[in-house]
Structure formats: C-alpha cells, structure tokens
Amino acid sequence: MTIQFNTETFRDDYSFRNSDWAIKRFPFPFHEDSYMYSVNMEQHRGGPDGSVYEKRFDVDEHYVSEMQDRAIVLADDPLRCQSLPHMTLAGWDTLELIMVSKSEDYPDLFELHRDGNRWRWINKPMGIDHTFTFLDETTLPCGPLEYITRQAQGDYAVLDQRGDMLYMDAGMVTTQADWSLDFDIGMDFFEWHAPVPLAHEMGIFKRALKFLLNIQQGAPARRLNWTMTVNPLLDTSPENYHKWGIQKTSLTPENVGAKQHLRVELQTFYRLPRSNALLFPIRCYLIAFQDLVSIPKWGRRLHRVVRDLPDELATYKGFIANRPLMLDYLGRHDDGLPTSPGVWPDLDSEPPLQTQNDARSR
Amino acid sequence: MSAAPQKARAGAEKIDVIVSAVVPLNELVTRFEFTRADDKAFPPFSAGAHTVVEMRDGDRLRLNPYSLMSDPADSSLYAISVRRDDAGRGGSLFMHRSVKVGDRMKISYPVNLFPLDLRGRKHVFLAGGIGITPFMAMIAHLERMGGAWELHYACRNEALGTYVDQLTSRYPNKVHVYFDDRNQAIALEDLLDGQPLGTHVYVCGPKGMIDWVHATAAAHGWPDENVHSEEFLAPQPGKPFEVRLCRSDITIQVGESESLLEAMERCGVDAPFLCRGGACGQCETDVIEADGTFVHRDHWLDDEDHTSGKKIMPCVSRFVGKSLVLDR
Numbered sequence: 229m230t231i232q233f234n235t236e237t238f239r240d241d242y243s244f245r246n247s248d249w250a251i252k253r254f255p256f257p258f259h260e261d262s263y264m265y266s267v268n269m270e271q272h273r274g275g276p277d278g279s280v281y282e283k284r285f286d287v288d289e290h291y292v293s294e295m296q297d298r299a300i301v302l303a304d305d306p307l308r309c310q311s312l313p314h315m316t317l318a319g320w321d322t323l324e325l326i327m328v329s330k331s332e333d334y335p336d337l338f339e340l341h342r343d344g345n346r347w348r349w350i351n352k353p354m355g356i357d358h359t360f361t362f363l364d365e366t367t368l369p370c371g372p373l374e375y376i377t378r379q380a381q382g383d384y385a386v387l388d389q390r391g392d393m394l395y396m397d398a399g400m401v402t403t404q405a406d407w408s409l410d411f412d413i414g415m416d417f418f419e420w421h422a423p424v425p426l427a428h429e430m431g432i433f434k435r436a437l438k439f440l441l442n443i444q445q446g447a448p449a450r451r452l453n454w455t456m457t458v459n460p461l462l463d464t465s466p467e468n469y470h471k472w473g474i475q476k477t478s479l480t481p482e483n484v485g486a487k488q489h490l491r492v493e494l495q496t497f498y499r500l501p502r503s504n505a506l507l508f509p510i511r512c513y514l515i516a517f518q519d520l521v522s523i524p525k526w527g528r529r530l531h532r533v534v535r536d537l538p539d540e541l542a543t544y545k546g547f548i549a550n551r552p553l554m555l556d557y558l559g560r561h562d563d564g565l566p567t568s569p570g571v572w573p574d575l576d577s578e579p580p581l582q583t584q585n586d587a588r589s590r
Numbered sequence: 591m592s593a594a595p596q597k598a599r600a601g602a603e604k605i606d607v608i609v610s611a612v613v614p615l616n617e618l619v620t621r622f623e624f625t626r627a628d629d630k631a632f633p634p635f636s637a638g639a640h641t642v643v644e645m646r647d648g649d650r651l652r653l654n655p656y657s658l659m660s661d662p663a664d665s666s667l668y669a670i671s672v673r674r675d676d677a678g679r680g681g682s683l684f685m686h687r688s689v690k691v692g693d694r695m696k697i698s699y700p701v702n703l704f705p706l707d708l709r710g711r712k713h714v715f716l717a718g719g720i721g722i723t724p725f726m727a728m729i730a731h732l733e734r735m736g737g738a739w740e741l742h743y744a745c746r747n748e749a750l751g752t753y754v755d756q757l758t759s760r761y762p763n764k765v766h767v768y769f770d771d772r773n774q775a776i777a778l779e780d781l782l783d784g785q786p787l788g789t790h791v792y793v794c795g796p797k798g799m800i801d802w803v804h805a806t807a808a809a810h811g812w813p814d815e816n817v818h819s820e821e822f823l824a825p826q827p828g829k830p831f832e833v834r835l836c837r838s839d840i841t842i843q844v845g846e847s848e849s850l851l852e853a854m855e856r857c858g859v860d861a862p863f864l865c866r867g868g869a870c871g872q873c874e875t876d877v878i879e880a881d882g883t884f885v886h887r888d889h890w891l892d893d894e895d896h897t898s899g900k901k902i903m904p905c906v907s908r909f910v911g912k913s914l915v916l917d918r
Contacts, residue, residue: 314708317735324634390707391815442864442872445633446603446699502662504636504705 230336233292233353239300244460246519250289254515255280255492256523256571257452261532263541265427269439272450272496280494281450284329285380286511287337292353294381294403294462301402301463302378307410308465309374311386311398318386318398319373320363321500322507326376351379373398382494382511385409387417389506392441396420397505403462403512405455405491406546411466425540440506445499453493456547456554460489460514479550484557485518488550490530517557525568525578527561534558602642602698602864605632609693610667619720619752620686623660623669627694631665635700637731638724638820641668642698642866647684651855654681655867657794657820658700659726663734668697671752673720678824679847703869704794704820706731711788712738716776716803718795719745722752724820725794729761740764742781744795747771778803782810792818821889824867825849828885828908834915835859836878850904854918861904861918868906875902875916882911 236243246254257263275281280288302308311319327349331340339350345362356379360367368375377384377400386398394417401409412420417437427433443449457464458476479487491514498507521527534542535555542548563582568574607624614620626632635658645652660669675682689695704724706713713732715725722743732739741761745751747769757765768774782791791812793803800819807817827847834841835854844853851873854861864872868888877900886896888903895901902909902916 317708388708389705438871442870444602444699444701444864445635501634501700502636503708504639504702 231287231289231291231353234289236290236293238293238297238460238462242459242461244290244293244514246515247289251515251519251522252573252575253279253288254520255452255494255513256520256526256529256573257454257492258529258533259571260569261529261567262536263533265430265432268451269436269449269497270451272448280511280513283333284448284496285326285333285382285509286494287330287334287353287381291381295354295379297462298378298400298402305467308402309371309377309400310409310413311371311373312388312414315373315386315388315398315503315505316365316371318388318500318503318505318507319371321502321505322384322386323372323376324362325498325500325507326380330380354379373400380509382509385508385510386500387440387506387508389441389504393417394437394440394506402465404465404510405453405457405493405512406464406466406469408466423544425544426538440497443497443499443506445501448496448498450494450496453495455491455545456550457489457491457514458487458550460516462512462514464491476546476550479553481553481556484550484553485521486516488517488554488557489514490517490520517554521558521561521581523573523575524561524581525574527558527581528563528565529567531555531558531562602701604644604696604698607668607695607697609689609691609695612689612691615671615752616750618750619671619673621659621669621671622685622689623667624695624697625667632668633699634665635662635668635727636702636705637662637728638704638706639700639702639727640704640724640865641670641700642864643670643685644696644698645681645684645689647680647688652679652681652684653852653863653866654685654824655865657704657723657727659723661730662727663730671720671723671726675824679827681824701864701870703865704792704818706792707790707816707818709788710737710790710816712740712786712790714781714785714789714791715739715741715743716778716791716793716795716799717741717743718793718799719750720752721794721796721799723794725792726753728792729757740766742766742768742776744768744770744774744776744799778806779810782807782812790816790818792820794820797821820869821867825852825906826887826908829910831882831909831911831914833909834913835918836915837918844908849906850902850908854904859918863905866905868903871903873903873905875904875918876900877902877914878917879913879915880909880911881913882909884909 238244280286327340330338337352341348347362348359350357383401383403384399385396387394388397396412396415399409421433458479461472464472494511496509500507542551561581568578606627608627610625611623640655640657642653642655656670658668659671660667672682672685674686706728717725754767768776793800800821804817830846831844838859842853842857844850851861851863862872864870868890871890880899885908887906890903891901
C-alpha cells in the first residue's frame with residue numbers, strides 16, 4: 229500500500245491527528261479488563277496484515293512529521309543522541325538492520341543497493357539519496373546510529389552486553405516517556421530501571437534481564453508498554469519537563485477527550501550480529517481518548533483499566549491527579565457490557581456503546 | 591499482549607547448509623566449510639560466536655556446538671574446525687567419518703557466549719590446542735577494525751599445531767607459539783605484567799589452562815571483568831537413570847551415553863537450550879523432588895544452587911539415585 233504522510237506537529241499547535249486507518253491499527257495494549265506488570269514478551273516475527281506488528285520497523289502516516297520533530301529536538305539538545313566510543317560497531321549494525329528491513333518491507337519507499345561495502349540508500353519520503361562506504365564513518369554526515377535513527381520512527385537504546393549484564397551505552401532518545409539517555413548513559417540494567425515501582429519486588433527485572441541476555445540473532449522479541457500523555461507530545465523528556473509538565477494541569481471536562489492521549493510503546497529487541505549488542509527500539513504511538521472510544525471495546529476496557537489501576541502505578545505513570553477527570557470521561561463510554569478477550573478492536577462482533585435509552589428499550 | 595502468539599522453539603534459529611569443503615588439517619583436526627542451501631548470504635556474526643551443528647547419525651540426532659572460525663566479514667561461508675575425540679560420545683567422530691562434501695545439514699544461527707569486550711584497548715589471546723578456533727575469527731575482526739592484539743598459542747607438537755603456519759606467516763610479530771614436546775610454555779606472569787591499561791585477556795583451551803589463567807591474573811591484580819574464557823563442556827557418559835517430568839507427565843530413561851537433555855528430546859519434550867555445554871543457562875530446570883545425588887557439571891549455576899538440590903542443567907549434568915522429579 230502507499231502511505232499518505234500527514235503534515236502535522238507534536239508541539240505548539242498540536243496538529244497531530246490519527247486517520248481512521250491509524251485508529252483501527254493502534255496497538256491497544258490491554259488484552260483483558262485489568263492491568264498488572266508482566267514480562268509479556270513474544271517473538272517479533274510479523275503479525276496480522278496491516279497491523280503495527282507486521283513489519284520489522286513499522287512506518288505509518290506520521291513518519292515524515294515525526295522525523296521533523298526529532299530534528300527540532302536534536303537541534304536544541306544534541307545530547308539526545310549519544311554513543312560511547314566502543315559502540316560504533318553497534319551503530320553500524322543498527323544502520324544495516326534498519327536499511328535492510330525497510331528496503332525489504334517497504335520497497336516502494338526505501339531502496340538499498342549494496343556493492344561490497346559501497347552502499348546507496350534511497351529514502352523517498354524524506355528525499356534522501358546517499359552513497360557511502362559501510363563501516364567508514366567519514367562517508368556519513370554523522371555517526372551511523374544518528375544517521376539512520378534520524379530516519380526511523382521511535383527511540384533506540386543500544387545496549388552493550390558484558391558479563392551477563394546489559395549497559396545503556398548508546399542511543400537516540402527524543403520521543404521518550406520521561407526518561408533521559410544523558411542521565412542513563414553507561415548505566416546497567418538494574419540502575420536505569422531503579423525508579424520503576426513494584427516491579428523490582430515482583431522479580432520482574434531479574435526475569436526480564438535473563439530473557440534479554442538470551443535474545444538470539446534471527447529471533448527478535450517484542451512487548452508493549454504504556455502511559456498517559458496530555459497533548460500529543462512526542463518529547464516528554466525530563467530535560468523539558470518544565471515545558472510539558474504544566475500542560476497536565478490544562479485538562480478540563482470539555483477538552484479531556486481531545487487532549488488526553490493514551491501513549492503506547494511497541495518495544496522490540498534485536499541481537500545485533502557484528503557487535504553482539506542488543507538493540508532496543510521503543511516506538512511511540514499516541515491516540516486521543518475521543519478517537520480511542522470510537523472503538524467500543526477499547527472504550528469499555530480502558531475505563532476499567534484506569535479505574536482499577538493501583539495508585540503506585542497511576543503515580544509513576546504521571547496521571548494520578550487527572551484520574552478522576554479521565555474516569556468521568558471514560559465512564560460515559562463504558563456501558564458495563566463484557567468485552568471480548570485479546571487486544572483487537574473486534575468491530576464486527578462487539579456491540580456499539582449502549583446508551584441509557586437503548587438500555588431502557590431492551 | 592499476544593498480537594500474534596507464536597510459541598518460541600527451543601534453541602536458536604536454524605540455517606540449511608551444504609558442506610562445501612572438508613579439509614583435513616592434521617591427524618586430529620578437520621575443517622568443515624558450509625554454504626547456504628538457498629544461496630543467500632549468511633548473517634554476519636560477532637567474533638567468538640559458535641553454531642550448533644545438527645547431525646543425523648542414523649536415527650539419532652546429535653547437536654554439537656562449534657566455534658565459527660571463518661572471517662566474520664565473509665558472508666559467503668561459515669567454517670568450523672573439529673577435533674576428533676576418539677573417547678567422546680561420537681559427535682566429532684561422526685563429523686570426521688560421515689560428513690562429506692555436498693551433504694545437506696542444519697546449523698543454528700550464531701550465538702556468542704565469548705564476545706570481545708569492544709572497550710578493550712588491546713586484546714591478548716591465550717589458546718590451548720583446538721581452543722584456537724574462536725581466536726581465528728577474533729583476529730580477522732580486529733585486523734579489519736585496526737584493533738591491537740597478540741596471540742599466545744600452546745600446542746602439543748608441531749604436527750598438531752592447527753593453523754600455526756598460517757598464523758605465523760600472516761602475523762609474524764603478533765603470534766607466539768609454544769610446543770609442549772619442546773618444553774615451551776607461556777610465560778603467563780611476565781605476559782600479564784607488561785600489558786597496558788585497558789587490556790583484556792581471553793583464554794580458550796582445556797579446563798586446567800582456563801583455571802590457571804584466571805588464578806594467575808587474579809593473583810596479579812587483574813579485574814575479573816578483563817579476563818574472559820570459554821569452555822564448552824561435552825556431556826560425559828554416566829550410569830543410566832530414570833526421571834519423572836511432571837509438566838510433560840512422562841517418565842523417561844536417560845541412557846549411559848546420552849545427556850538428560852538429549853533423553854528429553856528423544857522422548858518428544860521440547861526443552862529449551864542454546865549452548866548444550868553448561869554455559870548459557872537456557873536449559874536451567876527446577877527440581878521438584880530428588881532422592882539421590884546430583885552430578886553437576888555446568889558452570890552456570892553457582893555453588894549454592896549446586897548444593898541446594900533445587901536446580902539442574904540437563905545439557906551436561908546427571909543424577910545418581912532412586913528418584914528424580916523435574917518441573918519440565
């Protein structure tokens with residue numbers, strides 16, 4: 229299919245919008261009417277046609293605008309992309325993986341022509357046609373990690389693996405849910421996860437680390453994570469908290485449907501072949517509550533999840549203060565009917581929202 | 591999430607290959623080269639990685655790990671070098687006796703349990719015998735990337751010095767060879783003493799050599815993180831024993847010359863594994879009940895786990911006693 233790329237912003241006037249296509253393929257993260265942490269990993273080997281799980285690196289209607297937003301963030305703060313000296317090879321691994329995947333998965337948008345180490349990369353949506361020498365940094369305008377992740381949606385953490393531990397030794401992080409690469413750079417797996425509540429006590433991170441250390445070449449994995457964001461902001465970084473944190477107080481009963489967004493991360497995990505590092509792409513998808521409730525099953529379920537979430541998690545995810553406002557809105561989209569299992573919209577089989585009139589006439 | 595649930599298969603992904611060359615190197619060691627059956631390029635691999643080779647030996651499936659020793663930059667072939675072990679369980683004998691050019695085989699995607707520390711300013715390699723193989727790939731990698739290295743290689747004698755000629759002629763100033771039959775030995779203490787800050791040491795060889803290097807380096811104040819080793823354990827034969835697998839709801843017999851993991855696989859149990867040599871931790875299994883003695887041979891579990899009797903690594907460890915029940 230050909231993708232129509234939106235012209236939109238993730239700041240100032242917030243003109244970001246999801247088309248009907250993007251709404252229906254949104255990676256809704258709740259497979260049942262409640263939520264608790266789990267390692268929830270599965271293999272990343274495709275998914276249903278058209279879903280965000282189908283391709284190795286999903287490209288959607290927000291691609292060009294997201295890349296423009298990333299360029300703005302980097303111009304203000306170059307430390308959003310860092311790579312410790314020993315991670316250059318992992319940067320080349322990342323560049324190769326993304327170029328090969330995108331050119332194979334989206335041949336109408338991306339082309340890669342390889343003649344030995346002489347590579348020609350064509351990125352049609354961004355108007356790039358560049359010939360360079362693989363593994364020779366002097367033939368790129370910047371490091372290989374920065375070069376390719378300026379052309380790929382989502383954040384990228386590149387983790388070095390040494391002695392049964394992972395280290396946050398490189399990354400490109402401009403669309404993050406309130407964490408900082410500049411703060412975490414060089415940290416080990418337990419250090420950078422230290423702020424997460426409850427999960428340590430549950431032994432989640434020990435199990436997750438063990439799983440990640442064993443991710444093998446040719447067998448990538450994925451999981452979803454989620455939080456809440458007021459306004460369709462990609463860059464909810466600690467560095468800019470003074471700019472976006474205050475916006476959380478702008479929510480009113482009138483604007484909550486438009487302003488409040490569910491933010492879902494599709495996290496994938498790849499063993500990089502040359503460096504043996506682990507690539508951790510974190511792709512952010514945003515959806516306004518008013519769009520989400522257009523899928524009746526999702527409206528019902530999100531209300532129940534937000535209502536029943538433990539306070540610690542609502543606090544950690546940054547929406548405890550706005551929860552009553554969110555529940556007032558979501559409650560109007562929950563008629564108490566049961567929901568079908570699994571994450572899919574099930575528009576054909578799930579009944580539309582029953583209004584009070586419907587309920588009376590039955 | 592379950593967007594598209596797929597059950598993970600045990601072991602790494604497989605590649606269909608054709609044996610493209612069988613090159614005897616000396617009395618004991620033969621190199622096997624593989625090309626892909628689908629004519630595609632092999633995935634790149636990181637130096638130090640191994641592949642698990644599947645051998646169809648009659649109705650028996652053997653799975654042995656071997657270090658990839660070809661140049662990681664050459665995606666047209668993978669190569670391994672196999673030392674014939676006449677007293678072993680038969681995998682290397684099968685490779686030597688039965689594998690011919692043109693044969694189709696399956697090998698796993700590369701798995702690296704012995705990677706270079708890419709922070710290293712210099713890499714010192716210590717090889718004993720067939721332990722040379724991972725260093726062949728590491729040397730090719732560092733030569734390409736301009737990394738500093740030196741190799742100290744102990745062999746039994748000149749005739750069994752696998753790749754000695756190739757290495758000494760290509761890198762005369764970086765390769766140092768020691769022959770046992772000439773009473774030559776690596777002067778490890780002097781060697782460790784003179785290294786610049788940021789040097790990493792890697793050892794691959796017999797267990798005694800690995801222990802010697804770790805102990806000597808520790809005694810000379812080297813941090814553990816800078817001393818790397820790889821030792822693949824071959825499962826050792828032992829007395830047959832019986833195991834109850836409670837999740838699979840079957841009772842199986844482990845034969846004298848098969849491992850517990852192999853016995854599970856033979857009985858159709860899809861048990862997780864990667865290295866099959868007691869190193870990666872993937873096959874770790876909880877013990878529900880045991881009346882007898884464990885013969886732990888892995889170097890994954892710590893001493894506490896070993897004495898607790900609560901865990902076993904079925905790829906290399908065994909059991910002697912009345913009854914054993916595992917959570918598998």
